[in-house]
Amino acid sequence: MAFDASVRRLDFPILERRVHDAPLVYLDSAASAQKPARVLAAVDTFYRQHYANVHRGAHTLSDEATSHYEAARARTARFLNAPSERSLVFVRNATEGINLVAHAWGRTALREGDEIVLTVAEHHANLVPWHLLAAERGVVIRGVPLGRDQRVDMDALADAIGPRTRLVTTFHVSNVLGLLNPIADIAALAHAAGALLLVDGAQAAPHLPVDVQALGADMYVFSGHKVGAPSGIGALWVREDLLRTWPPFLGGGEMIRSVELERSTYADIPMRFEAGTPAIAEAVGLHAALDYLDEVGLAAIWDHDRALARYAIERLRAVEGVRVYGPEGDDRGGIVPFNVEGVHPHDVASALDTFGVAVRAGHHCAQPLMRALGVQSTVRASFWLHTTRDDVDRLVEAVAEARAFFGAVA
Ligand code: PMP
Numbered sequence: 027m028a029f030d031a032s033v034r035r036l037d038f039p040i041l042e043r044r045v046h047d048a049p050l051v052y053l054d055s056a057a058s059a060q061k062p063a064r065v066l067a068a069v070d071t072f073y074r075q076h077y078a079n080v081h082r083g084a085h086t087l088s089d090e091a092t093s094h095y096e097a098a099r100a101r102t103a104r105f106l107n108a109p110s111e112r113s114l115v116f117v118r119n120a121t122e123g124i125n126l127v128a129h130a131w132g133r134t135a136l137r138e139g140d141e142i143v144l145t146v147a148e149h150h151a152n153l154v155p156w157h158l159l160a161a162e163r164g165v166v167i168r169g170v171p172l173g174r175d176q177r178v179d180m181d182a183l184a185d186a187i188g189p190r191t192r193l194v195t196t197f198h199v200s201n202v203l204g205l206l207n208p209i210a211d212i213a214a215l216a217h218a219a220g221a222l223l224l225v226d227g228a229q230a231a232p233h234l235p236v237d238v239q240a241l242g243a244d245m246y247v248f249s250g251h252k253v254g255a256p257s258g259i260g261a262l263w264v265r266e267d268l269l270r271t272w273p274p275f276l277g278g279g280e281m282i283r284s285v286e287l288e289r290s291t292y293a294d295i296p297m298r299f300e301a302g303t304p305a306i307a308e309a310v311g312l313h314a315a316l317d318y319l320d321e322v323g324l325a326a327i328w329d330h331d332r333a334l335a336r337y338a339i340e341r342l343r344a345v346e347g348v349r350v351y352g353p354e355g356d357d358r359g360g361i362v363p364f365n366v367e368g369v370h371p372h373d374v375a376s377a378l379d380t381f382g383v384a385v386r387a388g389h390h391c392a393q394p395l396m397r398a399l400g401v402q403s404t405v406r407a408s409f410w411l412h413t414t415r416d417d418v419d420r421l422v423e424a425v426a427e428a429r430a431f432f433g434a435v436a
Contacts, residue, residue, distance in 0.1 A: 029326035031334075035412040037062040037318070048382030051417045056201055056361050056408030057386050058251045059232060061315075065254055068314035069307050080306055081280060081297070091306055098309035099296070102261045105316045106246060107237040113266040115299040116259060116309060120228040121151040123247035123262035124195075126299060127224055128155040130272040132193075138164030141190045143221070145170045145178050145207075146398045147200050150391040152226045156195070166190070172398060176353040178207060184215055191221040198230035198241075202390050202406065203352035204335055204361030206234070213242030222268070228252055232319070232410065233359050234328035238263055250308060254315035259308035262299075269295050276301040319411075327411045331360030334409050334418060338362045341422045347429055351399055360409030363390070366425060369432040371405045377428035378405075383421050 035041050038060045043050045052060055072094060078087035080095045096111075103111035117123040132155075142156050146169055159165050168186040173179035178196070187194065194216035199206050209225055216223040224245040230236055231248035238246045245268075250259035264272075274281055274292055278301035283291040292298045319327070335358050342348050347367035352358065366374050375387035386406045389396045396402060407421055 029323065029330055029411075031330060031412055031414045032416075034322065035414065037064070038412050039063055039066070041412060045382040045384070046380050051381075051383045051420045053407040053409065053413065053417065053421060054384045054386050055232070055410035055413070056229060056252070056406065058257065059254050059410055060412070061256070061311075062254050062318050064318055065256070065311045065314045069256060069311045072307050072310040077307065079303055094310050094313075095304065095306050098313035101313045101316055103263065105231075105236070105320070106261070106263050107239055108263045109239065110266060111296075113264050113269040113295055115262045115264070115269075115296045116304055117247075117262050117299075118258055118305065119249040119251070119260040120226060120247045121155075121249075123260055124151055124224070124226065125155045126262055126275045127245055127247075127264075128159050130275045130299070131268070132156075132159045132165070133163065134273060136163050136165050136192055139166065139190060140192045141166045141168055141188065143168045143170065143183070143186045143191050143194045143216075145183070145196050146172060147178065147203060147205070147392065147395045148195075148197060149201050149226065149228065150393070151228070152195055152197065152224075153394070169394070172395075176203060176351075177205060177357070178212075180208070180211065180215075183212065187215055187219045187221065189219070191216070191219050193222050193224060195224040196226065198225050198227045198236070198246075199233060199359050199361075200352075200392075200395075201229045201361065202363050202392050202395055202404070204229075204331075204359040204408075205353055206230075206357040206359060208357075209241045209243065217242065229359070229361070232327075233324070233331050235324040244268060250312045250315065253312070253319060255312035256305075256308040259305040259312050261312075266295070269299075272299075274298050274301070278302045280304070322411055328359065330411060331409055332356065332358060334413055334415070335360045335362055337415060338407065338409075338418045338421070341418060342425065345422060345426050345429065347433075348425060351401075351404060360413065361406065362408070363404040363406045364425075365401060365404050366429050366432075369429065371403045373432060374405045374425070374428055377431060378421070378424045381420065381424040381427065383424045385421070 076090040227248040251257040371387035
């Protein structure tokens with residue numbers, strides 16, 4: 027069946043809402059995605075019929091909950107085309123996954139003077155954990171700029187990687203520019219220098235097929251809430267041979283083999299990294315969300331995103347005083363940052379809200395990138411599989427109205 031966003035819209039109950047007496051146009055999927063009805067149903071059924079704590083199999087419900095939770099793990103591994111689910115760790119979100127790597131791997135493997143290479147377009151979630159580590163361990167951070175075409179400068183990246191580089195870490199799709207990073211090429215550069223590659227897939231997993239093996243990633247992280255799952259669950263996949271060597275990140279129940287008063291021994295992977303009661307129903311919701319995305323077809327979603335981004339960029343550019351940021355081309359997904367001359371991005375977003383159009387305004391947790399673009403903040407419209415051309419038209423009309431309104435009062 028051919029992809030049709032107006033049909034997909036019907037899968038999302040919240041999109042029937044009205045906001046300020048207008049039909050909701052939700053263009054903030056990059057911040058968090060809305061939930062398809064089948065995810066809501068899966069979570070509801072799980073709570074009504076199977077819920078209990080996991081891995082404490084003294085009774086039927088606990089066994090059932092454990093089976094559901096572990097099935098979600100296997101499903102998530104398959105979604106990433108990971109070789110096995112043994113090294114798929116459930117975390118709260120992408121941020122926690124990156125912090126886990128910084129603690130479990132970074133604090134044990136890195137020495138003073140070791141280097142981490144990343145780009146100017148990273149989300150703060152892929153900057154601050156490394157800053158904390160740098161302060162503690164004397165690790166050096168090397169930042170790679172964007173080239174003139176607003177893509178990662180691959181020559182500068184190759185130059186930044188040297189004999190002390192232990193980790194290259196970067197986004198798969200930029201949360202500001204919508205840009206697809208050439209991860210397989212970056213993996214080749216990292217591996218030639220003996221460094222590992224961590225990929226921040228927060229903006230890729232909802233939008234395109236991910237194959238960690240084809241990408242050559244050593245670690246890959248994403249958040250459930252951006253793929254249509256509940257908030258509070260995310261996934262970190264790590265190459266199994268690596269993860270096996272890492273010490274725990276958080277300590278507590280579930281992650282131990284045996285505990286004495288003065289010492290503990292730890293469980294095998296992946297449980298070693300899942301201290302405490304995990305996000306059980308959220309994992310079930312994640313399973314349903316990944317089933318949904320695979321059924322719709324991620325390749326079709328990526329084509330749709332890119333076509334919509336082209337359309338939105340063209341229409342927004344036609345509005346006087348609107349400036350759109352980021353590259354154009356086939357590697358540009360459905361995230362469109364822009365500014366309206368003379369109007370603060372927060373005012374633009376508030377004005378759009380009065381027309382029922384939900385967008386984000388701010389620095390998008392990417393302050394270094396904002397500086398590189400020469401702005402403090404932008405408006406950001408972000409699309410997903412339920413976004414239609416009509417939604418983009420409503421956005422463009424609302425932007426034009428907002429500009430006229432603010433122009434009129436200036
Ligand atoms: N990386 C990127 C590229 C993101 O867009 C985000 C979320 N905006 C994150 C990491 C962090 O995700 P979370 O807040 O779910 O941990």
